[in-house]
Amino acid sequence: MRAAVVRRFGEPLVIEDRPIPNPGPGQITVRMQASGLCHTDIHAANGDWPVKPTPPFVPGHEGVGTVHAVGSGVASVSVGETVAVPWLGYACGECEYCLAGWETLCLKQQNTGYSVDGCYAEYFLAEAAFAARVPAGVNVFDAAPLTCAGVTTYKAVKVGNVRPTDLVAISGIGGLGHLALQYAKIAGGTVAAIDITDEKLQLAKELGADYVIDARAENPAVALRALGGADVAIGLAVDDKSFATAYGGLRRGGRLVLVALPAAGTLSIPVFDTVLNGNSVIGSIVGTRADLADVFALHALGRTKVIYETRDLGSVNASIGDVLHGRAKARIVLQP
Numbered sequence: 001m002r003a004a005v006v007r008r009f010g011e012p013l014v015i016e017d018r019p020i021p022n023p024g025p026g027q028i029t030v031r032m033q034a035s036g037l038c039h040t041d042i043h044a045a046n047g048d049w050p051v052k053p054t055p056p057f058v059p060g061h062e063g064v065g066t067v068h069a070v071g072s073g074v075a076s077v078s079v080g081e082t083v084a085v086p087w088l089g090y091a092c093g094e095c096e097y098c099l100a101g102w103e104t105l106c107l108k109q110q111n112t113g114y115s116v117d118g119c120y121a122e123y124f125l126a127e128a129a130f131a132a133r134v135p136a137g138v139n140v141f142d143a144a145p146l147t148c149a150g151v152t153t154y155k156a157v158k159v160g161n162v163r164p165t166d167l168v169a170i171s172g173i174g175g176l177g178h179l180a181l182q183y184a185k186i187a188g189g190t191v192a193a194i195d196i197t198d199e200k201l202q203l204a205k206e207l208g209a210d211y212v213i214d215a216r217a218e219n220p221a222v223a224l225r226a227l228g229g230a231d232v233a234i235g236l237a238v239d240d241k242s243f244a245t246a247y248g249g250l251r252r253g254g255r256l257v258l259v260a261l262p263a264a265g266t267l268s269i270p271v272f273d274t275v276l277n278g279n280s281v282i283g284s285i286v287g288t289r290a291d292l293a294d295v296f297a298l299h300a301l302g303r304t305k306v307i308y309e310t311r312d313l314g315s316v317n318a319s320i321g322d323v324l325h326g327r328a329k330a331r332i333v334l335q336p
């Protein structure tokens, strides 16, 4: 089978011929049909973050396909079913975080396409308990971006506690942002979308943004304050300074939710203003299996729209270049 492999950080991925993996106890082998290209995969391939994967590895954590084989003890899914394999590839189910509904904070977690091989391959392994069943009525190309971009931003909207009277700033209308915008609207918020390309600003309008802010032409902090200030700002742009401007656009009591993970990202905020204004800064990491089930259910009800283009797995390096240069649609979905 073909797999796209990171052999060295910062170098193009190598398309390799590998044996189809056999599932161990509790595992399944999935035949890939659609595999979303999340910006996290680019960070992984570049070794951008303090905790690094170990090359060689296969990135990808928006993997959707049919169950090809099941290992011993697997009862939750059967051969032929369509499943989605997210970033949270495994959690222990026993620690204080898992028991409290915060499996995404589990210290024993495995991450698909990072600590274990991921979905940029014709076949890939998954822990059956963490593979989500894709409901009928959700096609595989929509399901792939929902598996990370969807669940992550659905969770960020929940963590930000978006209420119907809130002005919600969505900073970065890429793979994550175009879905964040829709979840903020579903929660009842009024949305101000911020980006730096004409195509993404246009897309935000088409998806129902109430305001669009071009961060090339105006300071988003000033623009948001002119609207009364954001109750919630969700940081999805891979650019440190976008967090600072989103923070600067909060109203009193406002909440900044950090989601994007720029290499060596830092945010410096004034203590005085944060205290006197009662503002919060919150980190948000992907979502749980229950969040992903909600995301699929909303999509099956026709309440979200996924914007993507499909490309061959072999185009992965060119596709990464296009994401980095703002030339791609909201999401690129790779096909075997």
Ligand code: NAD
Pocket (backbone or CB within 6 Å): 037, 038, 039, 040, 041, 043, 148, 149, 152, 171, 172, 173, 174, 175, 176, 177, 194, 195, 196, 197, 200, 215, 236, 237, 238, 239, 241, 242, 258, 259, 260, 261, 262, 284, 285, 286, 287, 323, 324, 326, 330
């Ligand atoms: P993407 O490249 O598809 O989207 C980024 C968007 O930000 C693009 O539309 C780009 O034009 C825009 N942008 C760039 N600079 C900007 C600026 N200064 N102001 C406003 N917009 C700007 O990336 P993505 O796949 O949506 O991922 C975004 C980030 O989220 C990545 O860092 C990724 O690793 C991270 N991520 C985090 C989690 C989590 O759980 N916290 C999950 C998935 C992805």
Ligand code: ZN
Pocket (backbone or CB within 6 Å): 038, 039, 040, 041, 061, 087, 148, 149
């Ligand atoms: Zn992702």
Ligand code: ZN
Pocket (backbone or CB within 6 Å): 091, 092, 093, 094, 095, 096, 097, 098, 103, 106, 107, 108
């Ligand atoms: Zn745990």
